[in-house]
Amino acid sequence: MKLLLDFLPIAIFFGVYRWSGDLILATGILIPVTVMHVGITYLMTKRIEKMALATVGLVVVLGGATVLLREGWFIMWKPTVVNWLFALVFIGSHFIGQKPLIQRMLEQAVQLSPARWNRLSFAWAVFFVASGILNLMVAYQFDEATWVNFKLFGLLGLTLVFIILQGIWISRVAEPAEE
Numbered sequence: 001m002k003l004l005l006d007f008l009p010i011a012i013f014f015g016v017y018r019w020s021g022d023l024i025l026a027t028g029i030l031i032p033v034t035v036m037h038v039g040i041t042y043l044m045t046k047r048i049e050k051m052a053l054a055t056v057g058l059v060v061v062l063g064g065a066t067v068l069l070r071e072g073w074f075i076m077w078k079p080t081v082v083n084w085l086f087a088l089v090f091i092g093s094h095f096i097g098q099k100p101l102i103q104r105m106l107e108q109a110v111q112l113s114p115a116r117w118n119r120l121s122f123a124w125a126v127f128f129v130a131s132g133i134l135n136l137m138v139a140y141q142f143d144e145a146t147w148v149n150f151k152l153f154g155l156l157g158l159t160l161v162f163i164i165l166q167g168i169w170i171s172r173v174a175e176p177a178e179e
Contacts, residue, residue, distance in 0.1 A: 005037065005040065005041065005044075006037075008033070008037060009030060009033045009034045009037050009059075010030075010151070010152060011152075012029060012030070012033050013026050013027070013029065013030040013033075014026075014148065014151075014152045016029050016030075017145075017148050018148075021145075023066070023072040023075065023144055023148070024066060024067055024070055024072065026148075027063045027066045027067055027072070027075045028063075028067045030059060030063055030075075031059055031060055031063045031064065031067070034055070034056050034059040034060075034063075035056060035059075035060070037056075038052055038053070038056045051082075051085070051086070051089070054082070054085055055082055058078050058081055058082060059078065062074040062075055062077060062078045062081070063075050063078070072144060073139070076135075076136075076139040076147055077136075077139075079131070079132070079135045079151060079155060080132035080133075080135045080136050081132075083128040083129070083131045083132035083135065084128065084129065084132045086124075086128040087124075087125045087126075087128035087129045087132070089101060090102065090121050090122075090124045090125040090128065091121075091122075091125050093121065094118070094121065099117065100117050100118060100120075100121035101121065102117060102120050102121045102124055103117040103120075103121070110170055110174050111174055111175040111176065112170070112173065112174060112175060113175065116173055120166065120169075120170070123166070124166075127162050131155060131158060131159070134154075134155075134158075135150070135151070135155065138150045138154065
């Protein structure tokens with residue numbers, strides 16, 4: 001249910017853009033939908049993740065600039081900024097706390113050596129940096145409709161492929177679970 005709810009703002013953005021062909025209108029609808037998404041998530045879980053707050057903040061600021069200035073480049077930068085923030089969090093987790101973030105998230109399910117947790121963490125950081133760069137390449141090299149399609153299908157598809165490849169790698173290098 002949470003995954004569906006998390007996907008809803010971008011699906012609505014995509015649907016409005018497909019229906020209207022107007023990036024400004026789609027962004028204008030994305031802003032309140034994203035704010036409502038965070039509010040509903042809070043009502044359901046009684047907590048808000050830090051990255052969800054960062055995302056809603058970026059949607060409000062960059063989306064607001066897009067709508068107020070009627071310039072789509074602001075919202076086109078949002079996926080890049082979010083991805084680069086994720087990369088900073090993954091890299092920063094090596095300096096804050098005793099374990100990388102990915103290890104904190106997955107160690108109950110997967111046993112890896114410290115070196116492999118570090119490798120996995122840096123792989124995620126590189127993936128997020130590359131995704132941000134790729135978003136900008138598509139935004140600046142292709143038309144708006146192509147970017148909207150890439151935002152929904154391209155970035156999501158790349159993330160799913162990366163997760164599958166990560167799962168294959170983990171299954172090959174994971175250590176036996178402690179009994």
